[in-house]
Each structure stands twice: as structure tokens, then as C-alpha cells.
Amino acid sequence: MVKIYKNKSVQAFKPDPYVMTVLNCMMWVFYGMPFVHPDSTLVWTINGAGLIMELIYVSVFLIYSNWPIRRKILVVLLIEVIFMAAVVLVTMLALHTTKKRTLVVGILAIIFNIGMYASPLTVMKRVIKTRSVKYMPFYLSLANFANGLIWTVYALLKFDINLLVDPPKPSLFLCYRVWFQRLSISEDVSVYLMIVRSFFFLSEQLPNGLGALSGLVQLILYAIYYKSTKWDDEPEKPTANVQLSRTNNNNA
Known part of the structure; x- marks a missing residue:
């Protein structure tokens, strides 16, 4: 953003990640409201603070x-607001x-x-095509990686990942059976709830894992x-055509 402000032009910077993050932050702000998901x-x-920051970034692009x-x-912002x-x-x-x-x-x-998290794909495509990272903000990439990694680790600390990769131990099944028998619920339901819990864990970690x-x-x-x-501050090297034309002029 500082480079855009100094040059008074967006040059080849892509607004896609910032515009997409606006909708993402709006959705999570609504999700955190007490009448949607209490105690959030x-x-x-x-996400409210993130929304303000993203709107500032988008304003710079505008x-x-x-x-x-x-x-x-x-047009994209209008569609996001309507949606x-x-x-x-x-x-x-x-x-x-709720x-x-x-x-x-x-x-x-x-x-x-x-x-x-997928919106920077347009930027990565340009990087590979031009073999230049001039218009891919380094700190944004670093922040995306750190954010996805930290939230993934945080969620893993709250859930026993062994339930997803190892067969449940007999003692674990016994604990579930005793607990659900007290609630007059069948053992099949307990297994089903374990599967549902694992599914929601994966759905929560998929975005953060993809972000990392x-x-x-x-x-x-x-x-x-x-x-x-x-980079901008590097002098441009003369091309072979320019050097050849200068040589011909000297010979003439």
C-alpha cells in the first residue's frame, strides 16, 4: 500500500485478495453476533478490525x-453487499x-x-508467468502463512487428532458406551456422533490448512x-538489440 501511495498508481498489484477478504470478514462478523453464535x-x-483494514486497502485501490x-x-463490492x-x-x-x-x-x-485463502492464486499465476515477485506483497504472504498455521495449531491442541488417524481403542469405546447408556442412547449413535465430530473438526481446519x-x-x-x-530502484540493463545498434552506428 505504501508503494501504491508513493507511485500514485496500483501498477500491476491485484485487488483480488483484499476484495475477497472484505466478504470473509463481513461473514465472520455476522457469525460472531450474539443472536447467531453466542459468546463469540x-x-x-x-474480524471487525480486519474488515476496517481491508476497506482501507480497497479504498486505496479505488x-x-x-x-x-x-x-x-x-461491481464485486456491490455483489458482496447484496449477498x-x-x-x-x-x-x-x-x-x-442460534x-x-x-x-x-x-x-x-x-x-x-x-x-x-485461494484468492492469491491470481497473483501467483502472474509471478510464475513473469518470473517476478515485484507485485506479490511479501508481508501479506507471510501473514497468511502465519495466520493459517497458528489457527491450525490452536485447533489441534483442542482436539485429539489420534481419533482421526488411529482406530479407536477398546477403552475409548467403553467410555463412550457407558456415557451414552446413562443417557439412554444407543452405542450406534455414539459412534455416529464421533464421526460427526471428526467431520466438523476437518471442516474447521480445512480453511486454515489451505491458508497455511x-x-x-x-x-x-x-x-x-x-x-x-x-525492482524499481535497479537500473535497467541494456538489451542485446540496443547494444547491436550502437555497435553498427560506431562502425558507420
Whole structure:
């Protein structure tokens, strides 16, 4: 953003990650509301701060981009606002319990979280094509990697991953059977709930895992193409054609 402000132009920087993150933050802010998912103050405060920051970034693109790019950003933002308004209306009018609202809005939030982490793919495509990381912000890639990695580790600490990779131990089944017998629930239901719990764990970790992977790929690309990148402050090297023309002029 500092480079865009200094040059008074967005040059070849892509607004895709920032525009996609706006929708992602709006969805998570709505998810953290007390009437959707109670006791989620940290969710809506963190994503609310992120939403403000992303709107500032998008505003910079709107100010310093040409009309075709500006029109594209405005159209996408309008679609996001309309979609978000529809989600809020349907959730509040059709879903009357916080459990149902949490389920529906949570699924949408996970989907758009994946979209946010996948949005830098357009930037990575340009990096590979031009063999230059000039327009791929390093600190954004580093932040995506760190954010996805930290949230993945945090969630793993709250869940026994052995349940996903190892067969359940007999003692574990015995504990579940005793517990569910006290609740007058069959053992088949207990196994089903274990599977459901594992499924929701994977669905929660998929976006964060993809975010860490996406950030890691960007950092690897940055390391590969850093030396071949021509930065603004580097003088341009004369090409072979220019050198040849100068030689011909001297001979003449």
C-alpha cells in the first residue's frame, strides 16, 4: 500500500485478495453476533478490525486505479453487499434458533474463508508467468502463512487428532458406551456422533490448512523468483538489440 501511495498508481498489484477478504470478514462478523453464535466476542471484534483494514486497502485501490479496475472492484463490492444482506435476512427470518443460525452461517463462513485463502492464486499465476515477485506483497504472504498455521495449531491442541488417524481403542469405546447408556442412547449413535465430530473438526481446519499451504507456496515462489525480479530502484540493463545498434552506428 505504501508503494501504491508513493507511485500514485496500483501498477500491476491485484485487488483480488483484499476484495475477497472484505466478504470473509463481513461473514465472520455476522457469525460472531450474539443472536447467531453466542459468546463469540473475539470472533466479531477481530474480524471487525480486519474488515476496517481491508476497506482501507480497497479504498486505496479505488483511488489510484484506472476506471476499468475501479469499475470491477465496485461491481464485486456491490455483489458482496447484496449477498450479505440476503444472508442476514434469510438467517434472521427463516432460522429461529442460534443452533440453526450457527450451522448455516458457519458453513458459509468456512466457504468464503477458503475463497479468501485461494484468492492469491491470481497473483501467483502472474509471478510464475513473469518470473517476478515485484507485485506479490511479501508481508501479506507471510501473514497468511502465519495466520493459517497458528489457527491450525490452536485447533489441534483442542482436539485429539489420534481419533482421526488411529482406530479407536477398546477403552475409548467403553467410555463412550457407558456415557451414552446413562443417557439412554444407543452405542450406534455414539459412534455416529464421533464421526460427526471428526467431520466438523476437518471442516474447521480445512480453511486454515489451505491458508497455511497457500502462504507457504507464496513464500517458496518468493524465494525462487526473488533474484530474477527487476525492482524499481535497479537500473535497467541494456538489451542485446540496443547494444547491436550502437555497435553498427560506431562502425558507420
